[in-house]
Each structure stands twice: as structure tokens, then as C-alpha cells.
Amino acid sequence: MPRERLSVVVTRRLPDAVETRLSELFDVKLRDDDTPMSRSQMAEAMRDADVLVPTVTDEIDARLIGQAGERLKLIANYGAGVDHIDVATARQRGILVSNTPGVLTDDTADMAMSLLLAVTRRIPEGLAIMQKGEWQGWAPTALLGGRVGGRRLGILGMGRIGQAVARRAAAFGMQVHYHNRKRLRPEIEEQYDATYWESLDQMVARMDVISVNCPSTPSTFHLMNARRLKLMKPTAVIVNTSRGEVIDESALTRMLRAGELAGAGLDVYEHGTDVNPSLRELPNVVLLPHMGSATLEGRIEMGEKVIINIKTFEDGHRPPDQVVPSML
Structure with missing residues (x-):
């Protein structure tokens, strides 16, 4: 019997190539428009998903992490910086955090x-x-x-x-x-x-x-x-x-x-x-409006890193770009 696919929620629109590959590999929920999720939408996503894919525009603090469901085990951040995520609280709740270093x-x-x-x-x-x-x-x-x-x-x-x-x-x-x-x-x-x-x-x-x-x-x-x-x-x-x-x-x-x-x-x-x-x-x-990473090549490479982190986690291994509090 085939293994049930991971439930993945993506909080913002990503390049088409990245969204297509995510859809092929996982049971993914994508955004219809390119606006940030509200806190209530984020809380709902964290209650139901196995993996959350947020971006720098999503403030994931201790209070939001406290509302996460038992299924949520990985926050696979789309971006290198993780100062918008309370990594220590996530770790305490048994939720891994990964990022996408190096590509930008x-x-x-x-x-x-x-x-x-x-x-x-x-x-x-x-x-x-x-x-x-x-x-x-x-x-x-x-x-x-x-x-x-x-x-x-x-x-x-x-x-x-x-x-x-x-x-x-x-x-x-x-x-x-x-x-x-x-x-x-x-x-x-x-x-x-x-x-x-x-x-x-x-x-x-x-x-x-x-x-x-x-x-x-x-x-x-x-x-x-x-x-x-x-x-x-x-x-x-x-x-x-x-x-x-x-x-x-x-x-x-x-x-x-x-x-x-x-x-x-x-x-x-x-x-x-x-x-x-x-x-x-x-x-x-x-x-400039935060354009430092705004190349199509860079954004696709970020998505590829996110996918590798999720796939590695799904296979029972440590995500290659896992972030731990001691790194911050």
C-alpha cells in the first residue's frame, strides 16, 4: 500500500516550476493570490499540515507555534533568514526548522x-x-x-x-x-x-x-x-x-x-x-523594495532547497539545512 503523501502548506506564491514540483511530490496547498496569510490563516495551516513553507513575510512567533497541531513536524522556510521564526520554541515543540542558505x-x-x-x-x-x-x-x-x-x-x-x-x-x-x-x-x-x-x-x-x-x-x-x-x-x-x-x-x-x-x-x-x-x-x-534576492534563478534554487529539505525529512533523515538555536 503506497505511503500517504505529506500535507504541505505554502504561504505565498512561488515560481511556477517550484509549485509544479511541490505538487508532484506532496499533497500541497498553494496560494491563489500573492498576499501574505493572515494570522488566523497561518494558525489554521499549522493545525492541519505536516509541513509549513513560510517566507520572510510570515511572523511565526511562540504564540502561533503554540497553536500548531500534532502533525506539524517541519517548518521549511523559503529563504535563508529565519529571524521571523521562533526557532527555540519550535524545537521545544518537536518541530524542525530548515532554511535555504547559499543560493542567494x-x-x-x-x-x-x-x-x-x-x-x-x-x-x-x-x-x-x-x-x-x-x-x-x-x-x-x-x-x-x-x-x-x-x-x-x-x-x-x-x-x-x-x-x-x-x-x-x-x-x-x-x-x-x-x-x-x-x-x-x-x-x-x-x-x-x-x-x-x-x-x-x-x-x-x-x-x-x-x-x-x-x-x-x-x-x-x-x-x-x-x-x-x-x-x-x-x-x-x-x-x-x-x-x-x-x-x-x-x-x-x-x-x-x-x-x-x-x-x-x-x-x-x-x-x-x-x-x-x-x-x-x-x-x-x-x-529598493527588498530586491536583493529577486532573480528567477535564485528563487527557483530556493524552491529546490525547500523541496530537498522536505523530501529528506519525509525519508526519515535530518534536513540538510536544518536550523538549530545554537546557530543563531
Whole structure:
């Protein structure tokens, strides 16, 4: 007698190829529209399913996990970050959590470099002039930005993505510096000609560009707070493709408005879609709607990782990308 297929609930629309494969392998419930589930819908899904496939837009806290049914044994997150899931409570309830690390490294690093270039070369300002039909022709002093080559880049968080940013920055002729919880092995530093700073304060004060590439954890919340932002040179810019909570957004906005920082490129925000209105008004700020991982190839690879995690779990083994509290 064939084994009953796992009941899998997916909380958001995924690429067609991923949804098709999930449907072939499991008893899957897909979303008809691409809107986040309400908490009541999420609670219902967690009561009835064997596996939940959430995304970064789903806040799965202790209270929601407390409503999970006995069947739920795996939360297979579609995404690398799991700060929206109470992993410790899930573990206590006997629910495994997995994620999709590694597949978005190059896409996110590409976006970090795109923001860096957009801010330093004032690309959005030029684009706005063209779109409004206001261009009057070339002028020697118009829209003068800064040369990227030779500038000091300080990478905050030298993991997979941080190292991918370093590789790209080195190709542009930038000087690579970094701060990390642990210093990298000498051969990795040599690969990027990277300089390690044990003191984040000292690194921040000397950089031309800061790229935030660390995960969101209690220890990184407001790591770039008002005091640390004030250590940056007034000619420096900051780029964030990691998590919005790492930067004190209000303090950053005040400094940009006061001309105490040269610019910022942001793909993530401290309060999700509730972006500080003043940021939108500043010409030296480039804002993107969390597009760092938005490539079709990356999103399909994320789905493939989710499927492997679920299939491995179904076969009675530990999901290859299982997340445990000690990792956070």
C-alpha cells in the first residue's frame, strides 16, 4: 500500500516550476493570490499540515507555534533568514526548522554593488532628469559623483555574502576591510587582500563605504546605532542588503538630512514596508523594495532547497539545512 503523501502548506506564491514540483511530490496547498496569510490563516495551516513553507513575510512567533497541531513536524522556510521564526520554541515543540542558505549569495552581492555604484555615481538623479525630459546636454560639473576605485570598503559581516561583495569590490579596485565575529583564515584574507578590524568603531571611522552583510540577531540589532553612524566620515556612504534592524533608521535619516553622511543605498528597512518618509525625499538615498534576492534563478534554487529539505525529512533523515538555536 503506497505511503500517504505529506500535507504541505505554502504561504505565498512561488515560481511556477517550484509549485509544479511541490505538487508532484506532496499533497500541497498553494496560494491563489500573492498576499501574505493572515494570522488566523497561518494558525489554521499549522493545525492541519505536516509541513509549513513560510517566507520572510510570515511572523511565526511562540504564540502561533503554540497553536500548531500534532502533525506539524517541519517548518521549511523559503529563504535563508529565519529571524521571523521562533526557532527555540519550535524545537521545544518537536518541530524542525530548515532554511535555504547559499543560493542567494551572488544575487545579493550583485545588488550590494549596484547600490554602491548607484549612490556614489548618482545614477537615480541622472535617471530622474532623463525621465522628466529636463536634460539640457552634457556639462563639465553636472552630477559629479565619486570614483569607486581606490576607496575603502568596510564590510560588516564577512560570511558568504560579505566575501562575495569583497570579491566584486576588489575587481573594481576598492580596498577591502572587514569586521566579523571571528577573524577569517589568513588564506581567505589573502584572497581578497582584506584587512581585519577587531574594533568596529575604528573601522567605521576610516571607511569610505560601509556594506552591511551580517544577519539579524539580538547582538546585531542597531549595531549601526546613532553613536556609531556619527563615527563615519561625512563623505562616506552606507549600503544595506542584509536586515533593516541592523541600522538605526531614524538616526540614519537625521544624519543624511543634515548632510552628515554623503548617501545611503537601502534594500531593507527597520520597520518592513513602513519606510521613514524622509528617506524618500532625499536625493542622495537609493531605496529598493527588498530586491536583493529577486532573480528567477535564485528563487527557483530556493524552491529546490525547500523541496530537498522536505523530501529528506519525509525519508526519515535530518534536513540538510536544518536550523538549530545554537546557530543563531
